[in-house]
Amino acid sequence: MKHQQIGTKVVRSKNSPASKLHRDSRDVDWAVGMQREESIFNLIPKVVVAPAKSERYRSKHDPKVEPTGSSFGVHGTTKLIGSNLGSAKGFGRLPAKPEPKEFTRKGERCSTTVDPSKKPSKFTYEGTAKASVVKRDEKPIMGLKSAKNFVIANAVETILAVPGDRARAKHELPQYTKKEDYGRVPKYLEQVKDEIERENTMIEEFVRQNKNFMEEENGRAEPMDERERLELVDALKAKWDHVNAKYQKLCHNVVFDTLGKVRRKETFEKELTQLEKDIQLLEKGHVVIVAPSYNDRF
DSSP: OOEEEETTEEEEOTTSHHHHHHHHHHHHHHHHHHHHSOOGGGGSOOOOOOOOOOOOOOOSSOTTSOOTTOOTTOTTSSOOTTTTOTTSTTSSSOOOOOOTTOOOOTTSSOOOSSOTTSOOOOOOOOSOOOOOOOOTTOOOOOSOOOOOOHHHHHHHHHHHSOOOSSTTOOOOOOOGGGSTTTTOOOHHHHHHHHHHHHHHHHHHHHHHHHHHHHHHHTTOEEEOOHHHHHHHHHHHHHHHHHHHHHHHHHHTOSOOOSHHHHHHHHHHHHHHHHHHHHHHHHTTSOOEEEOOOHHHHO
């Protein structure tokens, strides 16, 4: 950079890069200042276009459903890890082996209001039908001619005809109370009533038979076999040992800081108490089995 020093003041030459940069910056400041000056166009109100708000996205899936294979929130509970893998095809628990004879039949999943087992009743027309079509081997009568003059006959009938009131007729609404079958029960309703009566009779018969069977079963007592009683006592004792082993691993804890530990301890205590009562009941010797009553079942 060419410059001259006069005393303490540095004088740059006009062709130096620094002087050119200084001039360019002054030009830019002048242009910006001109734009910021007052203008009549600034009085025109500018239209502010608000951006269109898009519709909120909502997933079609249930947000409360846990992810497949998720183990969050399982610790400290009785829920098994991976228990929600049954619905995933080809992942987790595979479905059972398909049965070749059990497949979807035609129209099995179609919802219809018509019972396919009931055949429709045959509809018959009332009154006489039209004349049948002439067969191909039938021959028309040949050589017969009529001596009637149809032109004159039609003219005479038209002249002597009484003028009708078709043009003066008013278009009125049909009066259904004056119909021939007004107030009569349709035939198809009689068939429906007969079917309903048959179904009600079948239902009453089924309920009566079932009630008689339940009344016969009520209060029936049978003694338990001694061998079965001993096997049941041994099975209950084995289960008590298994539950007690789990309980001993947990009961030595002094502090139960989680809700899961408290619930497991209470569950083991209730199960051990119930097993002890059952074992004491079966060890008395003579055990009688009484069938439950009809009211207890339903």
